[in-house]
Amino acid sequence: MDQKNEIREITRDVFFATVIRMKMELWRLVQICAVRVEGGYDMSYSFCRNYEMVTLRLHVKEDEEISSITQVYPCAFLQENEAAELFGVKIRNLTVDYRSKLYRIDQETPFKEKG
Amino acid sequence: MAKRSIVPFGPQHPVLPEPVHLDLVLEDETVVGAIPSIGFIHRGLEKLVEKRDFKQYVYIAERVCGICSCGHGMGYCESVEHVMGIEVPKRAKYLRTIWMEMSRVHSHLLWLGLLADAMGFESLFMESWKLREKILDMFDATTGGRVIFSVNCVGGVLKDMDSAMLAAIARTVDDMEADMTPLFQTFLKDYTVQSRLKGLGVLPRDQAILQGAVGPMLRASGEEYDVRMLGYAAYSDLDVAPVTATAGDSYARCEVRLKEILQSFRLIREAIGKIPGGDISVPVKGNPNGEYFMRIEQPRGEAIYYVKANGTKNLDRFRLRTPTTSNIPPMVELLKGCQLADVPLIILTIDPCISCTER
Numbered sequence: 388m389d390q391k392n393e394i395r396e397i398t399r400d401v402f403f404a405t406v407i408r409m410k411m412e413l414w415r416l417v418q419i420c421a422v423r424v425e426g427g428y429d430m431s432y433s434f435c436r437n438y439e440m441v442t443l444r445l446h447v448k449e450d451e452e453i454s455s456i457t458q459v460y461p462c463a464f465l466q467e468n469e470a471a472e473l474f475g476v477k478i479r480n481l482t483v484d485y486r487s488k489l490y491r492i493d494q495e496t497p498f499k500e501k502g
Numbered sequence: 503m504a505k506r507s508i509v510p511f512g513p514q515h516p517v518l519p520e521p522v523h524l525d526l527v528l529e530d531e532t533v534v535g536a537i538p539s540i541g542f543i544h545r546g547l548e549k550l551v552e553k554r555d556f557k558q559y560v561y562i563a564e565r566v567c568g569i570c571s572c573g574h575g576m577g578y579c580e581s582v583e584h585v586m587g588i589e590v591p592k593r594a595k596y597l598r599t600i601w602m603e604m605s606r607v608h609s610h611l612l613w614l615g616l617l618a619d620a621m622g623f624e625s626l627f628m629e630s631w632k633l634r635e636k637i638l639d640m641f642d643a644t645t646g647g648r649v650i651f652s653v654n655c656v657g658g659v660l661k662d663m664d665s666a667m668l669a670a671i672a673r674t675v676d677d678m679e680a681d682m683t684p685l686f687q688t689f690l691k692d693y694t695v696q697s698r699l700k701g702l703g704v705l706p707r708d709q710a711i712l713q714g715a716v717g718p719m720l721r722a723s724g725e726e727y728d729v730r731m732l733g734y735a736a737y738s739d740l741d742v743a744p745v746t747a748t749a750g751d752s753y754a755r756c757e758v759r760l761k762e763i764l765q766s767f768r769l770i771r772e773a774i775g776k777i778p779g780g781d782i783s784v785p786v787k788g789n790p791n792g793e794y795f796m797r798i799e800q801p802r803g804e805a806i807y808y809v810k811a812n813g814t815k816n817l818d819r820f821r822l823r824t825p826t827t828s829n830i831p832p833m834v835e836l837l838k839g840c841q842l843a844d845v846p847l848i849i850l851t852i853d854p855c856i857s858c859t860e861r
Contacts, residue, residue, distance in 0.1 A: 394793075394795075415711050417714065417716075417804065417828070418808075418823035420808050422810055422819045422821075423818075431808070433806065435727075438731060440795065440797065460712075461713065461831060462832070464831065465830060488541070489539075489540065489541055490540070490541040490544040491541035492544060492546075498549060
């Protein structure tokens with residue numbers, strides 16, 4: 388079975404509407420991943436429906452704040468907290484906010500800098 | 503009006519093999535809310551990818567978890583192989599599949615034992631783990647390790663199995679299948695088990711999808727989703743179909759895992775019958791450059807491996823989304839409305855693996 392596994396770049400202004408549409412179309416949220424890139428982060432939100440997989444790629448500047456998708460997909464809270472704690476991604480309106488205490492680590496945002 | 507209180511549960515608890523903490527909000531004996539808390543065993547293993555050669559990192563990926571060791575190694579290798587455009591020899595794909603299915607049997611038998619123990623059914627616990635020993639012996643014979651073992655490498659596998667070894671595995675699988683029958687009957691038919699599991703922790707299909715459940719937890723709610731259907735490793739050559747149940751309760755989750763053990767026996771036999779000869783690995787030249795999301799079906803459910811490479815020997819990013827990460831949010835939903843005494847059993851039925859989750 389050869390199924391779609393694509394990455395779509397998406398801008399902030401249509402991001403939330405797209406996530407809501409994904410939910411209406413019964414896509415399952417399967418993962419959220421932060422990656423450090425120059426000047427900020429790439430946030431990847433992957434969704435599956437049947438065996439298709441689509442990843443929405445949102446570029447976030449370092450000092451930029453993004454909205455949590457926990458209002459739409461409540462199950463996102465662990466992975467969004469992880470991105471906030473390990474990378475320092477600024478995420479507002481998390482339904483469950485661990486305030487950088489999810490992993491109980493001493494070092495602040497250890498994944499922010501390389502090495 | 504019911505008295506509201508907050509009861510801490512874990513991180514140390516008799517039913518929990520690994521540490522997870524829950525703040526349970528109770529109204530009398532009924533749970534009305536739960537806030538999960540992890541972070542007791544975070545090791546920062548994803549970060550290590552920046553300091554280890556992408557080939558060396560296989561050993562770290564295999565040590566993310568004690569039970570899903572083979573699967574994590576394979577998931578990592580397959581994602582790097584995809585980025586590098588490496589075609590793994592067919593024999594290596596079959597060997598990976600055989601070890602993966604053995605891992606599934608191992609994991610499910612371990613879970614069945616823990617479940618029986620949590621119900622106070624000690625003889626059933628011992629029978630389950632007695633059977634599990636046979637799988638561990640097979641791991642020992644084929645890899646040199648009983649629980650954590652290193653067999654994967656980028657480009658194939660490190661160890662081969664000769665025909666005598668494959669025949670011995672097929673015989674052991676036949677013996678185990680025969681031994682499984684009374685175990686199967688007890689788990690599915692015994693009054694004690696049924697009274698403890700039926701109707702407990704019901705997860706309807708729509709909630710399972712909304713809350714992002716994966717693996718046996720999702721399939722027990724009636725969703726036909728098993729990543730093996732995508733045909734990675736040698737699954738495209740084998741007769742795989744998702745094992746499902748419809749009730750969505752703890753009993754259904756137990757039923758799915760039991761039937762998956764029997765399915766794994768069949769897949770192991772089928773793979774042994776079809777395994778081709780030839781090399782077990784190909785030489786890997788150069789460094790990876792690119793990114794890929796790889797999905798594989800671990801015993802606990804869908805796991806997602808993401809690699810981003812920059813053309814050097816060190817990857818930019820490796821991300822592992824484990825099945826338990828996805829199954830914790832639906833578990834929290836399951837707890838709402840249950841009795842305090844049922845909390846341990848409901849937590850156990852998601853088959854939590856916290857060392858995987860925290861990495």
